[in-house]
Amino acid sequence: MLNDISTPLSLLATRRSGKPRDLVAPAPSHDQLVAMIKLAARTPDHGKLAPWRFVIVGDAQRDRLATLLVEAYRNERPAAKQVELDAMAQFARQAPALVVALSSPRTDSHIPLWEQELSAGAACMNLLHAAHAHGFAAGWLTGWPAFSDQVRDAFGAAPERIAGFFFIGTPARALEERPRPDPTSLWSDWRPDLG
Numbered sequence: 692m693l694n695d696i697s698t699p700l701s702l703l704a705t706r707r708s709g710k711p712r713d714l715v716a717p718a719p720s721h722d723q724l725v726a727m728i729k730l731a732a733r734t735p736d737h738g739k740l741a742p743w744r745f746v747i748v749g750d751a752q753r754d755r756l757a758t759l760l761v762e763a764y765r766n767e768r769p770a771a772k773q774v775e776l777d778a779m780a781q782f783a784r785q786a787p788a789l790v791v792a793l794s795s796p797r798t799d800s801h802i803p804l805w806e807q808e809l810s811a812g813a814a815c816m817n818l819l820h821a822a823h824a825h826g827f828a829a830g831w832l833t834g835w836p837a838f839s840d841q842v843r844d845a846f847g848a849a850p851e852r853i854a855g856f857f858f859i860g861t862p863a864r865a866l867e868e869r870p871r872p873d874p875t876s877l878w879s880d881w882r883p884d885l886g
């Protein structure tokens with residue numbers, strides 16, 4: 692049992708990220724990944740544009756992704772050291788399951804790009820919660836690969852952007868809690884008359 696996910700509140704209160712490099716089998720099945728994506732898609736979306744989508748990178752495609760990242764990195768940084776190229780290959784091979792989330796804004800819509808990107812971020816957050824609800828841990832990474840046009844073009848096309856790589860699996864060790872912001876610093880009562 693990763694955490695207490697027995698009630699909606701405990702589910703929300705216990706979700707935390709897993710470090711992708713520390714995620715191992717058992718992994719979600721393809722059907723479970725599709726079920727998570729279905730939950731992630733239940734996201735507020737001004738204009739019903741669905742300005743986001745998800746691409747599952749199967750086991751058989753991980754080596755291809757590693758090759759792509761190494762090639763793209765080398766193309767952008769011809770003087771890259773081997774250790775940097777190795778890091779790209781390792782990035783691609785982390786965790787037993789991988790979903791790439793794309794922000795897919797509709798430029799022909801009157802809905803502001805900002806709102807479409809907020810919706811994409813919300814869908815990504817929903818994916819993390821969905822993974823947690825299925826009993827797995829997930830980690831949301833961007834890093835250099837998310838900002839490479841060559842990598843993006845392997846998954847979509849401009850103006851799409853990679854919103855994140857979602858590595859999903861089972862933590863090899865208990866997840867560590869990280870420092871959380873002091874909740875009292877995050878809210879205030881609006882009192883315009885006192886201004």
Ligand SMILES: Cc1cc2nc3c(=O)[nH]c(=O)nc-3n(C[C@H](O)[C@H](O)[C@H](O)COP(=O)(O)O)c2cc1C
Nearest residue numbers: 706707708709819830831832833834835854855869
């Ligand atoms: C858009 C986005 C991109 C991120 N990219 C990275 C990354 O490339 N590398 C990294 O170590 N953490 C990255 N993080 C942070 C982790 O996903 C995660 O938020 C953090 O490690 C733990 O937070 P949590 O336990 O509240 O989920 C990113 C977070 C967001 C929202």
